[in-house]
Amino acid sequence: MRVKKKPQVKTDFKRANPNRPREISSKSRKIETKVAVQVPKVFRSDPRFDNLCGEFRERSFYRNYDFVNKMKEDEVKKLKEELREETQPRRIEKIKYLIQRMENQIRAVKKRKLEEEKQEEEKRITIEALKEGKSPYFATKWARKERDLKEKFETLKEEGRLNQYMAKKRKHNAQRDRRHMPSDHY
Numbered sequence: 314m315r316v317k318k319k320p321q322v323k324t325d326f327k328r329a330n331p332n333r334p335r336e337i338s339s340k341s342r343k344i345e346t347k348v349a350v351q352v353p354k355v356f357r358s359d360p361r362f363d364n365l366c367g368e369f370r371e372r373s374f375y376r377n378y379d380f381v382n383k384m385k386e387d388e389v390k391k392l393k394e395e396l397r398e399e400t401q402p403r404r405i406e407k408i409k410y411l412i413q414r415m416e417n418q419i420r421a422v423k424k425r426k427l428e429e430e431k432q433e434e435e436k437r438i439t440i441e442a443l444k445e446g447k448s449p450y451f452a453t454k455w456a457r458k459e460r461d462l463k464e465k466f467e468t469l470k471e472e473g474r475l476n477q478y479m480a481k482k483r484k485h486n487a488q489r490d491r492r493h494m495p496s497d498h499y
Contacts, residue, residue, distance in 0.1 A: 372429070375422075382422050389415050 328335060360366040389412055396408045439449040452460075469475040 375425070382419060385415050385419055389419070 358365075361369070392408055392412050392415070396405065396412065399405050399408060435452060439451065442449050466475065469478050
């Protein structure tokens, strides 16, 4: 015995208005929604705040990456050569900015190194005093600042820039005093 197939009824979806879209029959089979594959979430961590990365040791960091400063000095020389050959004003301006920025960075590194050397010298002196049986001398912030100022004045005197520095300082102080003076007008 043969099973008769149900005859397929061709449904013509009519529109109530010719401008409207066709209406789908509610009897049509619903398509199953696909389940998205779960991708594991990428965990990003900032090493500055992660305990697993250890503590930041400034001295060892600068010691390990000291070669970067040497590379910067070489790059400044190359940029200066490039500046001599350049003719475009915009490019010249960019190169000048880069040179100034790198020289400032190099100057800051040298200043930091000098500061480190001073601290090491102070430590050495206190250790020697302890070995001799004397009481150690710990310099206050004011004493350090005073010592730094004396050194700065000596270096400026040697370079012959002391008068220029003092004039600039006077001008700055006068401007500051003028700012703090009471004014007549409201």
